[in-house]
Amino acid sequence: MAFTAADYTIFVLLLVLSSAVGLYYALSGGGQRTVQEFLLANRSMRFLPVALSLLATFQSAVAILGVPAEIYREGTEYWFLGCCYFLGLLIPAHVFIPIFYRLRLTSAYEYLELRFNKAVRVCGTITFIFQMVIYMGVVLYAPALALNAVTQFDLWGAVLTMGLVCTLYTTLGGLKAVIWTDVFQTVVMFAGQLAVIVVGTMKVGGMGRVWQLATEHGKISGVDLDPDPFERHTFWTLAVGGVFMMLSLYGVNQAQVQRYLSSRSEREAQLSCYAVFPCQQVVLCLSCLTGLVMFAYYQEHELSAAQSRPPPTSWFCTFVMDVLKDLPGLPGLFVACLFSGSLSTISSAFNSLATVTMQDLIQPHFPGMRESRATLISKLLALGYGLLCLGMAYLSSMMGPVLQAAISIFGMVGGPLLGLFCLGMFFPCANPTGAIVGLVAGLAMAFWIGIGNLVCNPRAAPAAPLLPNGTDFPPNGSLSTAIAATLLSSTPAPRRLSGLRRFYNLSYMWYSAHNSTTVILVGLLVSLLTGPTKGASVNPRTIYPVLPRLLCCLPPRWRAKLRCGVDSPTEDGSCAEPALAAPEKTSNGTLNGPVGGLAHGEEAAGEGYARAEGGHTYVVQETSL
Template sequence: MDHDYFGSVDFMFFGGLLLLSSLIGIFSACQGKNEQTTENYYFGNRRMSPIPVGLSLGVSFISAVTVIGGPVESYLFGAVLSWMSVGFAIGLAFTSVYFVPLVYRLNISSIYEYLEMRFDRRVRVFCSSLTVLQMVFYMGVCIYVPALALSAVTPLEMKWTIILTSLVCTFYTSLGGFKAVVWTDSLQAAIMFIGSLALCIQGTILVGGSSKVWNAAIRGGRLNVFKVSFDPTVRISILHCIIGQSVMTMALTCSNQAMVQRIMSCRSQTIARRALFFCLVPVSVISTLAVGNGLVMYAYYENCDPLLSHIINKPDQMIPKMMTKAFFEVPGLAGIFVAAACSGTLSTVSSGINSLSVVIVEDFATLLKKSLSPKQKLWGGRLCGAFLGCLVTLIAFIAGSLGSTVIQIASSLIGGFGGPIFGIFVSGIFIPRTTAKGALVGLTVSTIMSLWVISGSAVYKGNPAKQNYLNRSISNCSIDVTLPPIDWNVTTLSPTFETTVNETIATHDERPLIADTLYSISYFYVCMFGAAVSIAVASFVSILSGPNNPKDIDPLLFVPLVDNKRLPAKIRKFFRFGVPEYEEYEHVAVKNDDLLLRTDVA
């Protein structure tokens, strides 16, 4: 296979990214050699500034899934995807108001410590286990995506691109710890922006200018930014992007160790809130560029859809295919874009490995040996990082055989595991009557139901009538002789995209009712579904088995929905749902201790 169009300049840009990331890891390790503590390795001594932390949060949200998968969603379903930025903003506002004060007053290392304080150890270990599963599979998908792009434009086979990406990421994360992760994230945020912008500009030039892109988008119905639907089985609409994405953002920032670890690395609540606000900048900019690249890609493929014409077999090969044409005569740009996709992966995987190391050491290793020294925890975290890097590499090889776009796969993973966990956090923080037994049953039932829905969706592919694929054409397909032939099957483990020229849609009689209802729920709502089931079942079981007395709940573990001191005392008391103020709780605790002491003396 001839890959001359990925030249020495492209390799220089791509190799430079990997080299710089590795050097940052080495520099962070050398700089912190006199501070070999778990606080420094996992939290940067909790003295990080808001801008690098905000950039790190942002690129962890984005990942290569957005850089390559986002344009595909926009190409297939239109610009309505741009409303996701509003969902991000709402979710981050929720986290800033309700969650940041909670984690700062508790000063914990693993966010799942809260669940043991509020419920019991069983709930903590269960949630930690689900998080490990969720993040390992999600990181595997993230590694697969840039490997797909890289193997399409370089002589490297996919297996070697996966191994190379995983190796570099695991190396600098395990060696440099949290500071290496945050500072490489800042570098990678800049590269992701430059790469996405380069594709947008060069792609626009390729199709003949911005007016050609705009007119093609109008003809193809891609400017559907005001598409509204209240039907949860419709794949995408404004409400899906705003409501569904806001809940996914809440779940990620409130109950995922990778995100919470960044929040807790700041000096104070104020700085953590600034970091969350700043996080919205890279998320919004790069997400908007992804939608724009989808419109550019439609203008390029308007009369010859590569999926319907069988030029490619997977929708996520569309960006690499267009990239080889757009950057053919501009040395270096292909390398920059591949580096951008790879940057998203390095960011997501490095933060995931670092945070899961905390979870494994704090939530599992301490169960086996309670008296672990700081040095043992530090080296245990590094060994966990190396092991997780190998495991994620294995998952990346499997990811190519999954039958959906990467955006759908990633969102389903977040929803299937993250939704139930988020529901338990909501129950613990806002609903004082929820018991440990209720939380455990709610978490179990909601996880089973969420995975059941995801599995059913994978089998039946959703309701064909409500997927709302926009019009595509093969009316002007011709063989492109300007480029060396590309064997796209090299990057494909199986032809999984279900839409072809002679698309066959199962009739209503051939599909069970549940396939067009519950199994067809939009991937935007999977997280909300899991959280809702978790909260409902936990509350119901708590009522049946005997709810908590709110007066016995530690106020430090509770967050009232409304707690503005300017409001009347009666309103504030109502929203505490019976949980006393901290001063009242301390007074009652002192009286009870005094009573127990006098009883013992008597």
């Protein structure tokens, strides 16, 4: 299926416009001359572009390819994932964002040093770097491979073009360019998916016909209330387990936290979370609808022998090219949609990796570094990670079935990092030793279950899934088969497993919940055994008092005891705690400085005072907003 001139024109236009955004922000305004401007867009972004950037970062090309194929294979049960979006975005908006924003952080892992110590911060940073470096090569290579399987689009030409363009605008334009290109790429993704749905529906005979065929073949799923965590997809697995997955992505992931911190005020950051919610629902509905249209289309149109050859990861590409081949320009729009997903995810990875490397690993050792030099190093780091991404894409092409483990690593690491932040925010007694041991235990548990699942789970066996027309696809141990096994998990695991085999069959949607809980339990146990942290020595600005806020009807004296000795930011113990001014961090990492630091657009009234306690110096500001 060859591309036409119109298709290439639309695809090239996507790359040119993305590069132009980076050049514009490199040459206009401050020209990305400061670290704050390059890494945090000078904390000047409004909520809507931030929300669309959050959405684009989450909606990678892997999801664009995988979700429709999941719906085709297993039905619409995956749609219930939308039930987790409410809590998965509400909790970050009211728990994580206020703490991160009021501390005026640049890297989320700075919080770990303020709450624990520098060693915990470095451990968290290295874990995040490992997670993103492994994943970004896969995100770049997988869609190019899937597209190459069904078109004449050159594989390595696509990989190199995407990688270099993304590196260019990320290095030149900083976070502001990344956010605005995400906005543009989000529009392209919506347009591409809508084009596929509209044309596909027309060729099937209308949406009524699509729904009729899906119903007749049992693809419209009911509510499965089975509480068994070893079932791959149930309502509880998707709606409850998905909350922890969302928290690991939208609560503590640096790529998302950095967007919150780029907002011009805390309220704008919270509004971005609210705005993402309806957008996520629309994206999920479009993906599910695309899968149903694909299923209905192949019930009435048999695949040719040539079309049957691509691996399962290319099903969606095969469908799109089959449906849009007679409409010049629309295949190019789909390619732009697919690669927009990759560009948005990869550019976010470059920028966040440059941020944590600069702020957590380099700058603490050179506190007197000039602003111009720090900005230059940040840009070089973004460039370096861009080139590293191309190298990881090449390694992905040589990994074969091992790639399944590489893709799974992203999910394995997210849960332990979520547990580490929750341990610090919700449990004042946790100490640095408990935090490090808990993180190691959580990672060990994650890799034990994840690798055990890959090795022992029967769905990795040679029994290959069927192609859309019912043709058996012979297993060949190729990269594409490995990606398909991970994205689609198409062969359900048999029942009546026992022992470790059943343990390894834990639904992937529970990974974040299980691994984060492991970090918290082990961290608390080690903290109690090695001497818990005294509440008076904990900076109250790093703690979220869960119980006092949930039990706000209790008398103030009782709620004060629930704080475990941590000072309350208010004197009257009322439920509504005013915003605190952010302290300024000195070169040695302590919190100090004059009262101030409220976000732009907020007015404070009242008197503040500085206090040194337990080795920490911090500013307490009583305000009325």
